[in-house]
Amino acid sequence: MKFVIARAFGAMVLLVASMAAANAANIEVKIDNFSYSPQTVTVKAGDTVTWTNGDDIPHTVTSKTGAFRSKALDTDDKFSFTFTTPGAFPYFCALHPHMTGSIVVEASGGT
Ligand SMILES: [Cu+2]
Numbered sequence: 670m671k672f673v674i675a676r677a678f679g680a681m682v683l684l685v686a687s688m689a690a691a692n693a694a695n696i697e698v699k700i701d702n703f704s705y706s707p708q709t710v711t712v713k714a715g716d717t718v719t720w721t722n723g724d725d726i727p728h729t730v731t732s733k734t735g736a737f738r739s740k741a742l743d744t745d746d747k748f749s750f751t752f753t754t755p756g757a758f759p760y761f762c763a764l765h766p767h768m769t770g771s772i773v774v775e776a777s778g779g780t
Pocket residue numbers: 727728729762763764765768
């Protein structure tokens with residue numbers, strides 16, 4: 670009997686672990702009127718950020734450190750990047766360098 674309970678508990682732990690892995694979020698950043706909105710986003714490692722260009726002129730999403738770089742995004746074009754490494758990831762628009770934003774990635778594990 671004890672063995673059966675231990676097996677059931679083990680299955681529950683596996684289920685919870687797989688739910689946590691499926692918990693990775695997709696965060697939206699809108700490009701509008703020559704700015705990224707929200708300008709700074711805090712995500713967890715494993716999350717994906719998707720930028721959408723709402724302007725009718727092209728913009729890019731270009732990492733200052735080379736971590737990621739989109740092509741020129743036309744109206745309604747999207748660019749996605751999955752952040753796996755904790756840290757700060759400042760970026761800008763290569764076509765309008767005064768446009769800046771930042772993604773802050775926190776470690777996913779722990780609690
Ligand atoms: Cu731009």
